[in-house]
Amino acid sequence: MDKYKERKWSGEKGKKFGKVGRVDDPYLPSEGQEASVCTSCQAIYQNKRWFFDEKLYRKLAGTNRVREVLCPACRKIRDRYCEGVLTLSGEFFEQHRDEILTLIKNEAARVAGRNVGDRIISMTPEGEDKLVVETTTEKLAQHLGRAVYRAYKGDLDFRWSEVNKFVRVYWTR
Ligand SMILES: [Zn+2]
CATH class of the missing domain: 3.30.70 (Alpha-Beta Plaits)
Known part of the structure; x- marks a missing residue:
């Protein structure tokens, strides 16, 4: 078990709700963009929800309508x-x-x-x-x-x- 006591990860768990009115959401797309997409697994983040949608991904990927990020699951995998x-x-x-x-x-x-x-x-x-x-x-x-x-x-x-x-x-x- 000792191995797991030291585990760390760079996800933003526990930091979701800041004291300021605006929620500190590292995955939020920028102003005017439709969604964020994970460059590793192609998951899409829209309306504060992660999901897979191949068609939508193909439509949005590589355009300036999306923000490219690494999703929480892929961060966990990386770490x-x-x-x-x-x-x-x-x-x-x-x-x-x-x-x-x-x-x-x-x-x-x-x-x-x-x-x-x-x-x-x-x-x-x-x-x-x-x-x-x-x-x-x-x-x-x-x-x-x-x-x-x-x-x-x-x-x-x-x-x-x-x-x-x-x-x-x-x-x-
Ligand atoms: Zn991902």
């Missing part, structure tokens, strides 16, 4: 600020690795489509029979663990941190 870790392991996992990875990627894409903030930060193999998936939110790590469990049964275990907003999810089969 490796994770709130969830899913560890997959076991002999069954080793044998079905590719299909389980596909399931995880598809699920993660589906979830991110609904909520831009839920994202996989990294997927790191530890030997042949183990994989560690770091996520930007607790929710996504839990969701992915449950999705694997629903599809393949096995053992699923959640361990929440008492101090930080952080969860470790273990799936093994």
